[in-house]
Amino acid sequence: MIAFEAVSKTYAAQGPAKTGGHAALTGVTLSVKAGEVFGVIGASGAGKSTLIRLINGLELPSGGRVVVDGDDVAALGVEGLRSLRRRVGMIFQHFNLLSGRTVAQNVAFPLKLAGRPADEVKARTAELLARVGLSDQAQKYPAQLSGGQKQRVGIARALATGPKILLCDEATSALDPETTEQILDLISGLNRELGLTIVLITHEMDVVRRVCDRVAVLEAGQVVETGPVEDVFLQPVSATARRFVREADGEPAAGAMLAGRVVRLTFRGEATYRPVLGEVARATGVDYSILGGRIHRLRETPYGQLTLTLTGGDVEAAIARFQAAGVRVDPVLGQEADQ
């Protein structure tokens, strides 16, 4: 549905000298399949917004190709771009609503722009407002709404022209955790019920964990890791992905003075519910101090992560037994390369 082929984007240099343009993306190759929720995670300045804006032609690549729904975006003329943008909706961190227009008028706006007849605009607006749970707010103005309601208006507006793809640019970053959950549920529902392909950029691994099928990790304009969320979350390879995962798991800060071997155990699927800790302790004589941990769901798969110090007994045998029971064991706290 979306393909980036060796895409680079350099912004033109500013100032009178006009030297040293800024490379926001370099050699980005990735593909998003129809019907999936694809996350792009990266720190501030990594190039996420640039990447998402290349999908609907708000930016054009300096090198390589971006192909969306069969179209090479850079080769589209004005009419082609207009057609593309009807097939690609977008929502924003700060909602970007028209403050002087009501909720209903905001949602109707793209339909009016597309020249749809008045009765169709009215019916479709009502249908979209019902879809996002805002039928009773139609005559309010954006300033009278909560953040979550504003984002619902943004979503209804983005869906107005019946897009196949929805781009979410840090769509929940301005919202509190409870509202974030509601908006992410709504976005997941659109994916499931309408078959929308969704590309979501975020700096929060938790957002990726909740809704994405696959994720690309962006660092300084390059994709450093990509794969199914379960793999990237549970077996991150790049230092950047490991950092995001650790942040999401609220692990203890590196540098704590602790005796013994510090490890992170990852239980997934079946193993999450087995009493492995007790079995291993009895068999090997190791003791545990629990430093942190929690049980989560990655979409439908339960998994648990526990950070422990292992002391006494046969630590190597304990690690081998964990692994034999299907539990992943990773060293933590200064015992892994962290650059």
Ligand SMILES: Nc1ncnc2c1ncn2[C@@H]1O[C@H](COP(=O)(O)OP(=O)(O)OP(=O)(O)O)[C@@H](O)[C@H]1O
């Ligand atoms: N229009 C522009 N002109 C010049 N440089 C730009 C422009 N837009 C972005 N950049 C630069 O390109 C780099 C990537 O920016 P981008 O906004 O894509 O990153 P981001 O990951 O979305 O960051 P953030 O999360 O802070 O929005 C940054 O160094 C930024 O300063």
